[in-house]
Amino acid sequence: MESSSVDWDQISLINEIYQVRELVRALRNHLNPTSLTGDVLIEKTLSSLERAIAMASASSRFGAGEVAQQGLPSMGMLESPHSLSGSPHSDDNERGDVSKKRKGMLKWSEQVNVGPGLDGPVDDGHSWRKYGQKDILGAKYPRGYYRCTYRSVQGCSATKQVQRSDENPLIFDITYRGRHTCMQSSHNPVPTTSQTAQNGEEDHTHKDQLEQHLKPRSQSQEILLNFSSSSLESIKAENFSNVLQDHTYSFTFPPSGTEIHGLNGSSTLADPYVVATNNFSPTFMSPTSGSSSQIHNNGVGENFEIHESDLDEIVRVATTSASNSVGVDRNFAFDALEMDPSFLFGNDWFSKLRK
DNA sequence: TCCATTTGACCGCA
């Protein structure tokens, strides 16, 4: 039982690495061919990835090639629940089915430790609209319910619940449900309500928003700052198979011009949705071994650390190469990797790249 | 006027 979960983790892990490798290769194609520095860096990145694949494969009963061939299940299953069901407001008719759907929904939680100077949970790069708040039995603080701002427009079914921890008010338990099917205006996301304080925490809402707008730093900086302040972050996919099946490959990197810094410690990309569903780096810390226990920094194995350092290097190298290389627009960063949601890693184009 | 938040009410599940 458990071992099969582990296997899935390993398969997933290896696939992650494969995909990062392919991304790097794709990135190389975008680089100016005359950029020797960039090329060297890319090669270095690729060799790191090869090592990572080898290491991961060694610890898995699946061979690397085996895993690569298996690929992730349902990579192409990019179905928006709403796009299939019609009008966004069809929820109203489906209300009776909501809970049924919810059961099978991708769900994961995350603990975010905000710094003392921050009043609310971090901005995760998505726009959320608060639609409810509820006092939870036994909880000191009320739980806030948020849904994607674009739900009504694009039928995005993503929701999240924000619950301030009883023990440590600086820690927010954020539970995400569903996936973003919206073409998130991540290019210019607005400060979200997720940054607002919970009730009983004075009215920081507008003060925070005001501060957000006044602060000179970009949102991406905000994201990085906030996440670097996270001492506890965990991803818990309660239904791992769903996580795999729900993999969506709409790359939603931080806004244009974003500089992705080295992932330090438990830092992840800003978007927890990206974390849990996009087959990019953060999934390295994704669902563990089928148990619902949370992954803490000190709870990961050596393999993870190895990969993490590799990943760190990858991101660092990728970003520096993108920003330093002659002929590469600094704004390229990872924005250029923003892909069409219909992009499939398993498609022909991608398989060709792999060769 | 538009949009986001608040909050009481409603609904379904366990």
Place this chain on the structure above:
DNA sequence: TGCGGTCAAATGGA
């Protein structure tokens, strides 16, 4: 039947 999740009217700010 209680609780969690969602709805929708009311409210307030820009």
